Amino acid sequence: NHAAVLDPEKGLVRLPIAFAQSWRILRRWAPDAVVGVGGYASGPVVLAARLMGLPTAIQEQNAIPGLTNRILVHVVPAVFPAFPEAGPPFPARKVQMLGSPIRRSLLENYMRPVKKTDARLHLLVFGGSQGAHALNMRVIEALPHLADLRDRGRVTHQTGARDREPVERGYRGCGFAPDVRGFIPDLSAADEDMADGALGSRGRISSWIWEPG
Numbered sequence: 610n611h612a613a614v615l616d617p618e619k620g621l622v623r624l625p626i627a628f629a630q631s632w633r634i635l636r637r638w639a640p641d642a643v644v645g646v647g648g649y650a651s652g653p654v655v656l657a658a659r660l661m662g663l664p665t666a667i668q669e670q671n672a673i674p675g676l677t678n679r680i681l682v683h684v685v686p687a688v689f690p691a692f693p694e695a696g697p698p699f700p701a702r703k704v705q706m707l708g709s710p711i712r713r714s715l716l717e718n719y720m721r722p723v724k725k726t727d728a729r730l731h732l733l734v735f736g737g738s739q740g741a742h743a744l745n746m747r748v749i750e751a752l753p754h755l756a757d758l759r760d761r762g763r764v765t766h767q768t769g770a771r772d773r774e775p776v777e778r779g780y781r782g783c784g785f786a787p788d789v790r791g792f793i794p795d796l797s798a799a800d801e802d803m804a805d806g807a808l809g810s811r812g813r814i815s816s817w818i819w820e821p822g
Contacts (some may be wrong), residue, residue, distance in 0.1 A: 730762030
């Protein structure tokens with residue numbers, strides 16, 4: 610619930626409800642293991658799983674661990690960071706450096722050979738599923754210094770719903786004609802979804818800008 614994130618007091622009140630809901634879900638689905646990936650929704654589920662005696666772990670996708678994972682590390686026996694920089698905040702005995710997992714469909718889509726149709730620069734700016742406000746703003750601030758790229762490529766930018774309109778205005782104000790989206794629902798289907806866009810250019814993506822957020 611986004612309201613719980615914006616209002617910590619409401620979030621604390623709802624924790625027992627979330628825990629009870631998590632317990633019921635786990636009883637219904639009977640998973641073999643539960644891996645938390647951070648975020649406010651992850652806490653109650655991992656805690657309930659641990660109390661039920663299920664194997665548990667957390668996976669930290671960011672270089673700087675978030676609050677939920679910093680709390681859950683005291684509950685779970687194993688931590689799987691995506692980056693070496695994320696390891697030090699966690700007890701060394703629990704850390705297993707395995708990188709960041711991806712869906713099989715995304716990997717297979719990336720590995721499929723694609724005939725290159727042009728040599729233009731295709732830039733994907735991707736701040737995570739919710740976008741990354743700081744990244745969005747830094748990119749817009751940099752655009753006046755990237756004027757020479759306007760005619761040499763194209764940009765696809767996932768901003769998150771909140772920043773989509775101001776980011777698109779920022780691009781157009783600097784003479785760019787970008788493909789700005791609040792959310793790209795399925796990266797593995799990007800060819801069909803975006804035609805000749807940056808994500809559809811699996812073998813032709815020149816740059817990725819990724820910032821946790």
